[in-house]
Structure formats: structure tokens, C-alpha cells
Amino acid sequence: MSTGRSADPELVAPIADPALYAGDPFPQYARLRREAPLAWLADPGCWIATKHADVLRISRDPGSFCSSEGILLMDIGRDLPQIPGALLYVDPPEHGRYRRLVNPGFSTSHIRTLEARIRDRARALLEAVEPGVEVDVVETLAVPFPLLVIADLLGVPGDDWPRFRVWTDLMIEAAQGTTPESEAALTEMAVYFLDLVAERRADPRDDLVSLLCTAEVDGVGLDDAELMMFYGQLLVAGNETTRNLVSGALLAFSEHPDQWTRLRAHPETIPVAVEECLRWTTPVISFMRTATRDVEVRGETIRAGEPVLLVYAAANRDEEVFGDTAGSFDATRDPNPHVSLGFGEHFCLGAVLARLEARVFLEEAARRFATLEPAGAVERLASGVIAGILRVPLRLGV
Ligand code: HEM
Structure with a gap:
């Protein structure tokens, strides 16, 4: 077994290759957990953590493993611009101040007020699907649903969702380098939100834009640059993640028709099923941290300045935690200590919303459709x- 700093490059290198993720990365994760659970990836120079216990240990210790040096493999060696309000890249104690400002907008009590609206959105999308006819549930259901919900959360017209989609796609692209097209779109987004902030400051309403532009901690609020960053971040963080949770959940149930039948018979178990859908789909595959001091993990010394990739998707199939059925979809799994929403200081701000969206969507889908039948090849993003x-063709039967 070659592990740690001398891990077999052929075993570790595929993790940095996007092509792995267009196929089935799970056998690779299983080998890493077994043969090299904390392995050094020589290019671009990063530890790869695939065990559940290590992902937890590192996420819980932001003093030793910071986010400000980057959270994506492509951040390694880059001169990261210090962007105000970019929560994911901020360390304590500054991070805590931001969270205190924005947490109230995402609290259980505030998010619950959106439930009826979210249900209307889910129902309208599902009712537009013709039973028995092949449909790509990604484009038809999973793409518009979270964007409509974000529009409702922000307090802007639902019809704006196609613009949000363009902006989020371009923001993700722009993280690797801007183009004149992405710059123009991002300027359009900033103008959209600046106008909105000016409107809400003058006339606050019961929506997230008003809440964030008037929130204060110790008499200090978010300035315009922080607010723009924050709204953009919400679009990115809340959109594709929920989209892939919804399409991944429908795909999983189409592959396990007996579990769909059971879920319909016992809709009260949908919250438990949502947790398994989160584990099974793990919409965020991995995020990175950087050691701020030498730290011993699994018998290896992670040196100060070395990055560590936390592979949530691998940790979520760890047999040591999820037992013999770690590699199976089981919508009744309980307890389910998955790490799909992160852990510690950076625990997903939108967790209550994401869980509510998934629950309501599954409740409405289960009410309307008796069968979910696979109808063609599934395509995944590299x-x-x-x-x-990218594509999940299904036939939904009543
Ligand atoms: C299935 C849906 C979602 C998944 C799987 C997911 C996953 C995650 C993960 C893993 C993190 C931790 C990042 C880290 O530790 O560095 C995170 C943070 C975050 N999420 Fe989510 N998320 C989801 C939905 C949402 C939604 C709906 C929103 C908001 C509308 C949102 C907003 C955020 C924000 C702002 C952060 C940064 C928090 C911080 O750094 O303090 N997420 N999310």
C-alpha cells in the first residue's frame, strides 16, 4: 500500500481530472479510502482526504485549516483577490461577523414563511409535465425550480429567473478567467442588484434583499460591494446545488421504483429520504482548506501552507460510517451523518432552504406521479x- 506523501500517482491523479466526474468516480473514491485515505496529489500539490472522520476533523478546525487561501483546486498558486463579503473565502473572526449579519435571513423561522410559495412553484412545474411522455427532468423541473425560489426569497419577480441562470453560469465561468461577455453580464447583474438595494433601502419589504441591506451588527452593516458579492454568491451557491439535488433525487428513485412506491405510501418519511438524497447525490463534491500550521492527521504531517481537498462525495460513502450499505441508495437510512452541507463554521447557510425545497418538491412529485421510469441516457458534468x-430523461406516470 502506497499512501500519504508517497501515494501512487496513478491512484491519486484522476481526482484532479474533470473527466473522472463525467463517468462514475465512486470506485476511485473507494480505492483511495482503502489504499491511500490521506494522499498527496503532486500536481497541483494538495492532500486528498476521502475519509469521513478526516473531513469532519479538518472542517471543524478553521484555526488550523483556513479557507482564505482558496477552496477550489484551481485556487492553488493563484493570487486570490480579497473580495469583501465572499463568505466561503473568509476566516474567523471576520467570518463570524458576516454570518451574524446574514444568518437571520436563513433561519428556520424565516425560511418557513416561504413554504407555501415554494409548494406553488413545485406544483406548477410538475403539473406542466405531461404524464407518460419522455421529459428531461433537468431542464423542465430542476433548472427553473431553485431559481424561482431564489427570486421569491430575494423578493423579485419570478420571471427574472432566466437572467439569474445566465449570470450564475457566467460567474462560475468567470472564476477561471473573465471574458468581455462575462464582464458585461456581471456588470448587468451588479446594476440589477444596486437598483434593487436602492429601492429597498427607501422602501423596505419582508424579503431577503431588504433584510440584508438593512442588517447591522454592532452598528455596522454590509456596504454595497459586500452586498453585491453576497447576492451573487447566493445565486451561485443556491442554484446548481439544489438543481442537482432535485434531478439526482428523481434519478435515484427512478432506479429504485420499489422505494418510490414506499415513499408515496409513507410521505411522512420524506424528510428522512431527503437526507439520503443529499448523501447519495452530494451536490458539492469537494472544497479545500489550507493548513495554517503543521498538523498531524492519520499519521501524516500536513505542513503549514499545504492545501487539503475535502472530498465530501467520498466521505459520504465511507463504509466505516455507513456500513455495508454505504454504496446503496436507501431512502429510509436513519441516522444519516452525511457531510453534504459541510461542517463547522462554513456549514451551508442555505441548509434549511435546501432541505425545505427538496422536501416540498418530493412531496408534490409523489402526490402527482405514481411512477418514474428511466427513458434514456443520463449525462453528467465533467x-x-x-x-x-446535465440530462435525466424520464417518463413520469400517474
Ligand atoms: C443541495 C443544496 C446545497 C448543498 C449541497 C450545499 C452545500 C454547501 C457546502 C458543502 C458548503 C460548505 C462550504 C465550505 O465548508 O467551505 C456550503 C456553504 C454555503 N452555502 Fe450551501 N449548499 C446547498 C444549498 C444552498 C442554498 C439554497 C444556499 C442559499 C440560497 C446556499 C448558500 C451557501 C452559502 C452562502 C455558503 C457559505 C457559508 C459560509 O462560508 O459560511 N447553499 N453549502
């Missing part, structure tokens, strides 16, 4: 960050 599903 990305090691977002577990993207």
Missing part, C-alpha cells in the same frame, strides 16, 4: 466541484 447532472 467537474470536480459540482456533481452536475
Whole structure:
């Protein structure tokens, strides 16, 4: 067994290759967990953590493993611009101040007020699907649903969702380098939100834009640059993740028709099923941290300045935690200590919303459709960050 700093490059290198994720990365994760659970990836120079216990340990210790040096493999060696309000890249104690400002907008009590609206959105999309006819559930259901919900959350017209889609796609692209097209679109987005902030400051309403532009901690609020960053971040963080959770959940149930039948018979178990859908799909494959000091993990010394990739998708199939059925979809799995929403200081801000969206969507889908039948090849995105599903053709039967 070659592990740690001398791990077999052929075993570790595929993790940095986007092509792995367009296919089935799970056998590779299983080998890494077994043969090299904390392995050094020589290019671009990063530790790869695939065990559940290590992902937890590192996520819980932001003092020793920071986010400000980057959270994506492609951040390694880049001169990261210090962007105000970019929560994912901020360390304590500054991070805590931002979270105190924005947490109230994402609290269980605030998000619950959106449930009826979310249900209307899910129902309208599902009712537009013709039973028995092949449909790509990604484009028809999973793409518009979270964007419509984000529009409702922000307090803007639902018809704006196609613009949000363009902006989020371009923001993701722009992370690797801007083009004149992406710059123009991002300027359009900034103008959209600046106008909105000006409107809401003058006339606050019961929506997230008003809440964030008027929130204060110790008498200090978010300035315009921080607000723009924050709204953009919400679009990116809340969109593709939920999209892939919804399409991945429908795909999983189409492959396990007995579990769909059971779920319909016991809709009260949908919250438990949502947790398994989160584990099974793991919409964020991995995020990175950087050691701020020498730290011993699994008998290896991670040196100060070395990055570590936390592979949530691999940790979520760890047999040591999920037992013999770690590699199976089981919508009744309970307890389900998955790490799909992260852990510690950076625990997903939108967790309550994401869980509510998935629950309501499954409740409405189960009410309307008795069968979910696979109807063609599934296509996945070649990305090691977002577990993207590009196409899921199904026939939904009543
Ligand atoms: C299935 C849906 C979702 C998944 C799987 C997901 C996953 C994650 C993960 C793994 C993190 C931790 C990042 C880290 O540790 O570095 C995170 C953070 C975050 N998420 Fe989510 N997320 C989802 C939905 C949402 C939604 C709906 C929103 C908002 C509308 C959102 C907003 C955020 C924000 C702002 C952060 C940064 C928090 C911080 O750094 O303090 N997420 N999410």
C-alpha cells in the first residue's frame, strides 16, 4: 500500500481530472479510502482526504485549516483577490461577523414563511409535465425550480429567473478567467442588484434583499460591494446545488421504483429520504482548506501552507460510517451523518432552504406521479466541484 506523501500517482491523479466526474468516480473514491485515505496529489500539490472522520476533523478546525487561501483546486498558486463579503473565502473572526449579519435571513423561522410559495412553484412545474411522455427532468423541473425560489426569497419577480441562470453560469465561468461577455453580464447583474438595494433601502419589504441591506451588527452593516458579492454568491451557491439535488433525487428513485412506491405510501418519511438524497447525490463534491500550521492527521504531517481537498462525495460513502450499505441508495437510512452541507463554521447557510425545497418538491412529485421510469441516457458534468447532472430523461406516470 502506497499512501500519504508517497501515494501512487496513478491512484491519486484522476481526482484532479474533470473527466473522472463525467463517468462514475465512486470506485476511485473507494480505492483511495482503502489504499491511500490521506494522499498527496503532486500536481497541483494538495492532500486528498476521502475519509469521513478526516473531513469532519479538518472542517471543524478553521484555526488550523483556513479557507482564505482558496477552496477550489484551481485556487492553488493563484493570487486570490480579497473580495469583501465572499463568505466561503473568509476566516474567523471576520467570518463570524458576516454570518451574524446574514444568518437571520436563513433561519428556520424565516425560511418557513416561504413554504407555501415554494409548494406553488413545485406544483406548477410538475403539473406542466405531461404524464407518460419522455421529459428531461433537468431542464423542465430542476433548472427553473431553485431559481424561482431564489427570486421569491430575494423578493423579485419570478420571471427574472432566466437572467439569474445566465449570470450564475457566467460567474462560475468567470472564476477561471473573465471574458468581455462575462464582464458585461456581471456588470448587468451588479446594476440589477444596486437598483434593487436602492429601492429597498427607501422602501423596505419582508424579503431577503431588504433584510440584508438593512442588517447591522454592532452598528455596522454590509456596504454595497459586500452586498453585491453576497447576492451573487447566493445565486451561485443556491442554484446548481439544489438543481442537482432535485434531478439526482428523481434519478435515484427512478432506479429504485420499489422505494418510490414506499415513499408515496409513507410521505411522512420524506424528510428522512431527503437526507439520503443529499448523501447519495452530494451536490458539492469537494472544497479545500489550507493548513495554517503543521498538523498531524492519520499519521501524516500536513505542513503549514499545504492545501487539503475535502472530498465530501467520498466521505459520504465511507463504509466505516455507513456500513455495508454505504454504496446503496436507501431512502429510509436513519441516522444519516452525511457531510453534504459541510461542517463547522462554513456549514451551508442555505441548509434549511435546501432541505425545505427538496422536501416540498418530493412531496408534490409523489402526490402527482405514481411512477418514474428511466427513458434514456443520463449525462453528467465533467467537474470536480459540482456533481452536475446535465440530462435525466424520464417518463413520469400517474
Ligand atoms: C443541495 C443544496 C446545497 C448543498 C449541497 C450545499 C452545500 C454547501 C457546502 C458543502 C458548503 C460548505 C462550504 C465550505 O465548508 O467551505 C456550503 C456553504 C454555503 N452555502 Fe450551501 N449548499 C446547498 C444549498 C444552498 C442554498 C439554497 C444556499 C442559499 C440560497 C446556499 C448558500 C451557501 C452559502 C452562502 C455558503 C457559505 C457559508 C459560509 O462560508 O459560511 N447553499 N453549502
